[in-house]
Amino acid sequence: MITPAVLHRVVGAALEEDAPWGDVTSTALLPADAVATADLVAREPGVFSGGEVFATAFGLTDPSIAVDLHFADGDAFSPGDVLATVTGPARGVLTAERIGLNFVQRMSGIATLTAAYVAAMAGTRARIADTRKTTPGLRAFERHAVTSGGGRNHRFSLSDAVMAKDNHLAVLQRDGADLASALRDAIATLPHTTHVVVEVDRPDQIPAVLDGGANTVLLDNFSLDDLRSAVALIGDRAVVEASGGVNLDTVRGIAETGVDVISVGALTHSARSVDLGLDVRID
Incomplete structure (x- = not known):
């Protein structure tokens, strides 16, 4: 890195x-x-x-x-x-x-x-990952530090993976696009090696994201009950990532819902x- x-x-x-x-x-x-x-x-x-x-x-x-x-x-x-x-x-x-x-x-x-x-989530299946919330110009150094602490790195830059967040979905919704169709059309233009992540903030968005072929579903600020339900719904169709509201007091409970990845901006922006x-x- x-x-x-x-x-x-x-x-x-x-x-x-x-x-x-x-x-x-x-x-x-x-x-x-x-x-x-x-x-x-x-x-x-x-x-x-x-x-x-x-x-x-x-x-x-x-x-x-x-x-x-x-x-x-x-x-x-x-x-x-x-x-x-x-x-x-x-x-x-x-x-x-x-x-x-x-x-x-x-x-x-x-x-x-x-x-x-x-350490707080030891024994669970989840892994901790960083985000792009890094000090400008120091991303490589800060992300190396995350791995020194036993964490994992998320995408390094906007060029590394497709990651459709709330504002991307807002533009699609404003323009009347069908999310599943928009995802399928986008994936058809990408190299087969490109990973596709879609962030959702409501459980009802998940079926369209799965139908669209996303590789990872990012559950943003979901309750623990909703996380558990989402993990069961998604199953092995995609990687399940959780973000939002994560701190040392909450991370274990989030990990115990069965998610695969927990992304934490605080690793780099608040250390x-x-x-x-x-x-x-x-x-």
Whole structure:
């Protein structure tokens, strides 16, 4: 998901934004030959994600900086754990510090929240998936973090799958189109590999969606009783996805209705960054 091109472009842009004309503090205050060793230390428990991104922030700043990752993406950590060690020219280490931390704290926060959702529904058949509610420009990073926490990725972009949502259906309804026929006509124009998802917000919409040949029926803001009824109605004719009203208190009940997928925008739009620090060794 995080290609080398995306990795270098996004991290490079962040570094340029943070130090467009260099780090005047480090340049003015620190000797050019000063060397620093710093540890990435956890201040609270969490799930690690973004190790490669963290290392890239330092490598793009100064290729002579070495980053030794002690934890892999997806590893759980505890307060006081040293997650990585950075060694190299002090000016470069301190110039890249904030950008490296910003990425790894954000990504570890998403991984930690995702892991909590996965744990909350353990033992059910459902899987947790993210959505397109990501920070513009950071989707690849945030979606990688979801997988670090044990979640799954939904479609990456508008180009990846057909996903007819409420506003698409509203346009069809306004124009007097028959939903099942419109879906069949659309599917006839698509490559056979293209997945088709249709979102519904009422149980009475489901038969037309099934008749139209959708691969996934997305049940938006359904009650638990309606979810159970929809799962029974759909059977094995399509993947059953639930969304809306999902939080850590409700996710298990939703999973126990028998749905296949639960998509949660909060994984990426509401995750809190984990408290990590970069501590320079003074001994």
